[in-house]
Amino acid sequence: MGxxxxxxxxxxxxxxxxxxxxxxxxxxxxxFASAVLEGCVDDLLPEHxxxxxxxxGQWLSYSSKDKDDPGFLLHYPRFDDQPDDxxxxxxxxxxxxxxxxxxxxxxxVSYINENDPAHLAxxxxxxxxxxxxxxWNDAHAMRALRGHPSIVPFEKFVVDDTDYRLLGYTTKFIxxxxxxxxxxxxxxxxxxxxxxxxxxxxINLKYGIMxxxxxxxxxxxxxxxxxxxxxxxxxCMQIGxxxxxxxxxxxxxxxxxxxxxxxxxxxxxxKSFRTGKAFWQNEVGPIxxxxxxxxxxxxxxxxxxxxxxxxxxxxxxxxxxTRSIKHFSEATDxxxxxxxxxxxILEYTYFDEEDxxxxxxxxxxxxxxxxxxxxxxxxxxxxxxxxEYYVPTLxxxxxxxxxxxxxxEPAESLQVPTDHSLPNLALKEDxxxxxxSRMEPxxxxxxxxxxxxxxxx
Numbered sequence: 481m482g483x484x485x486x487x488x489x490x491x492x493x494x495x496x497x498x499x500x501x502x503x504x505x506x507x508x509x510x511x512f513a514s515a516v517l518e519g520c521v522d523d524l525l526p527e528h529x530x531x532x533x534x535x536x537g538q539w540l541s542y543s544s545k546d547k548d549d550p551g552f553l554l555h556y557p558r559f560d561d562q563p564d565d566x567x568x569x570x571x572x573x574x575x576x577x578x579x580x581x582x583x584x585x586x587x588x589v590s591y592i593n594e595n596d597p598a599h600l601a602x603x604x605x606x607x608x609x610x611x612x613x614x615x616w617n618d619a620h621a622m623r624a625l626r627g628h629p630s631i632v633p634f635e636k637f638v639v640d641d642t643d644y645r646l647l648g649y650t651t652k653f654i655x656x657x658x659x660x661x662x663x664x665x666x667x668x669x670x671x672x673x674x675x676x677x678x679x680x681x682x683i684n685l686k687y688g689i690m691x692x693x694x695x696x697x698x699x700x701x702x703x704x705x706x707x708x709x710x711x712x713x714x715x716c717m718q719i720g721x722x723x724x725x726x727x728x729x730x731x732x733x734x735x736x737x738x739x740x741x742x743x744x745x746x747x748x749x750x751k752s753f754r755t756g757k758a759f760w761q762n763e764v765g766p767i768x769x770x771x772x773x774x775x776x777x778x779x780x781x782x783x784x785x786x787x788x789x790x791x792x793x794x795x796x797x798x799x800x801x802t803r804s805i806k807h808f809s810e811a812t813d814x815x816x817x818x819x820x821x822x823x824x825i826l827e828y829t830y831f832d833e834e835d836x837x838x839x840x841x842x843x844x845x846x847x848x849x850x851x852x853x854x855x856x857x858x859x860x861x862x863x864x865x866x867x868e869y870y871v872p873t874l875x876x877x878x879x880x881x882x883x884x885x886x887x888x889e890p891a892e893s894l895q896v897p898t899d900h901s902l903p904n905l906a907l908k909e910d911x912x913x914x915x916x917s918r919m920e921p922x923x924x925x926x927x928x929x930x931x932x933x934x935x936x937x
Contacts, residue, residue: 485501485502485504485507486499486500486501487499487500487501487507487510487513487514488500488550489513489514489517490584491521491861492583492584493581493859493861493862494526494858494859494860494861495584495607495857495858495859496551496857496858497529497549497550497551497552498517498524498528498529498530498531498550499529499530499531499548499550500513500516500517500530500531500532500533501530501531501532501533502516502532502533502534502535503535505535506533506534506535506536506537507533516533516537517531520539521861522861523539524542525542525544526858526860526861527544528542528543528544529543529544529545529548529549529550529551529845530542530543530545530548530549530550531543545845546844546845546846546848546849547845547849548845549843549844549845549848550843550845551843551844551845551856551858552608552609552842552843552844553826553841553842553843553844553846553847553854554606554607554608554609554612554854554855555609555612555823555824555825555826556606556612556640556645556646556647556855557612557616557645557646557820557821557823558644558645558646558821558824559637559639559644559645559646560644566637569623569634569635569636569637570636570637570638570639571591571636571637571638571639571650572638572639572640572641573638573639573640573641573647574592574641575591575592575593576589576590576591576592576601576603576638576650577589577590577591577592579600581862582602584607585604585605585606585607585611586602586603586604586605587602587603588600588601588602588603588653589601589602589603589650600653601635601636601650601651601652601653602650602651602652602653603638603648603649603650604618604648604649604650604651605638605647605648605857606647606648607857611714612820613820614714614715615646615648615649615714616646616820617713617714617715617716617717617817618649618712618713618714618716619634619637619646619648619649620817620818621689621713621716621815621817622634622649622651622711622713623637623649624687624815624816624817625683625687625689625713625815628679628682629707630675630678630679630682630707630708630709630710631679631709631710631711632651632652632654632700632709632710632711633651633652634649634650634651635649635650635651635652636649636650637649638650640855642853643853643855645855647855651711654700654702654703654709655703656700656701656702656703657700657701658696658697658698658699658700658701659672659696659697659699659700659701659708659746660695660696660697660699662701666778667777667778667779667780667781668746668747668777668778668779668780668783668788669706669780670780670783670787670788670791671706672708672746673739673743673788673791673792675707675708676694676699676708676739676742676743677739677792677795679708679710680694680735680736680738680739681799681803683735684719684735684805684811685803685805685811685812686811686812686813687811687813687814687815688718688719688805688807688808688809688810688811688814688815689713689716689717689718689719689808689815689817690716690717690718690719690734690735691710691713691715691716691735691738692715692716692717692735692738693712693714693715693738694710694735694738694739694741694742695738695741695742695745695754696742696745696746698710698711698712699711716817717817718808718814718817719805719806719807719808719811720805720806720807720808720809721807721808736796736799736800737762737764739792739796740764740767740768740792740796741753741754741762741764741767743788743792744767744773746777747773747775747776747777747785747788748773748774748775748776748777749776749777750774750776753766753767768793768796772785773785773789825840826840826841826847826850826852827839827840827841827850828841828846828847828849828850828852829850830849844856
């Protein structure tokens with residue numbers, strides 16, 4: 481059969497991994513392997529973790545063995561012994577009911593034990609090791625800022641039923657979509673700029689926090705008040721405290737620069753100054769130095785670009801000179817971001833020929849062999865979900881431009897980059913986002929390198 485290779489894919493909708501193995505002739509590259517899986521994904525059963533194909537692209541066999549399961553084991557942070565004021569904000573995963581699938585790390589849910597069936601929330605989780613620190617910061621920052629009129633309301637921490645670990649959190653569901661999705665369909669309002677400036681002043685100067693991802697995609701528009709609501713504090717940090725986000729460090733653009741980028745992008749529809757770059761490489765200077773901004777947006781009556789720029793420039797100058805702080809302790813009401821507990825390393829014992837060996841538990845299969853509890857996010861495919869699986873509380877209007885829930889498409893690696901290209905999914909369907917059935921090649925803990933998914937066999 482010649483050389484052979486293995487490709488590990490992440491099934492977005494089912495939230496699980498599947499391995500495809502075959503010869504080089506059957507799967508000459510990752511794109512071809514993705515196409516093979518795309519054509520046959522409906523034949524997979526939920527218990528299938530490995531599929532082997534012949535040289536002519538036909539399925540040879542399936543495996544459901546633990547040793548073949550490539551699902552990555554996540555060591556979620558423990559959430560025991562929380563103070564009473566935090567305990568009232570905790571809900572177990574089993575107390576949430578899925579109402580609508582939004583994306584691979586976010587669903588619209590309802591609370592099973594709540595009397596109001598119309599109350600919907602968004603449940604945001606971490607499904608990859610590199611997301612754990614971000615999720616921890618995101619959840620705690622959102623809770624600490626709860627009650628701010630320009631921040632999406634935090635609701636609950638969500639913990640595992642069996643092992644008291646933090647899995648994610650919920651926020652109030654705000655229909656209407658993001659500023660990025662809607663700005664081209666409505667007039668640009670000067671009040672949007674005012675709200676952004678006031679919000680950034682508050683989170684920086686009052687609370688001592690740098691958001692570090694101010695962008696139109698991270699603002700919702702409240703359909704009742706037309707007020708902008710910020711979310712996604714994945715990359716936030718306490719100003720001047722690099723250890724408050726150990727996975728990212730101290731670098732990152734100031735939020736003031738984020739406002740400039742965002743207003744420019746909303747007015748011109750030009751995202752080229754931030755697209756395809758790591759966020760710490762973004763330079764706002766060229767935008768500020770432009771004599772004229774090429775207006776594409778429709779402005780509210782009586783408003784012009786020069787007025788917007790003057791309003792923005794006055795604020796930027798003040799923030800960069802007389803109204804700035806170098807450390808969160810200088811803020812008027814600084815908030816704390818609790819440190820994430822250290823990871824617990826789980827091990828299991830196995831026999832290699834006659835020798836007994838011990839290894840770290842990396843995969844779901846290894847966890848089952850070791851009798852170790854792990855968090856399993858796998859679920860039935862959208863197309864195969866029995867009707868009784870859903871208990872609808874109301875009819876949800878499909879978001880503008882939402883893709884078909886049956887669409888499947890190959891995508892880039894699950895390897896999470898150090899920039900902001902990871903979709904922000906707290907309360908939106910990403911513009912142009914693929915369907916819940918989307919497949920994505922995944923970084924594997926079984927010997928794949930960071931750029932490709934192929935493992936020589």
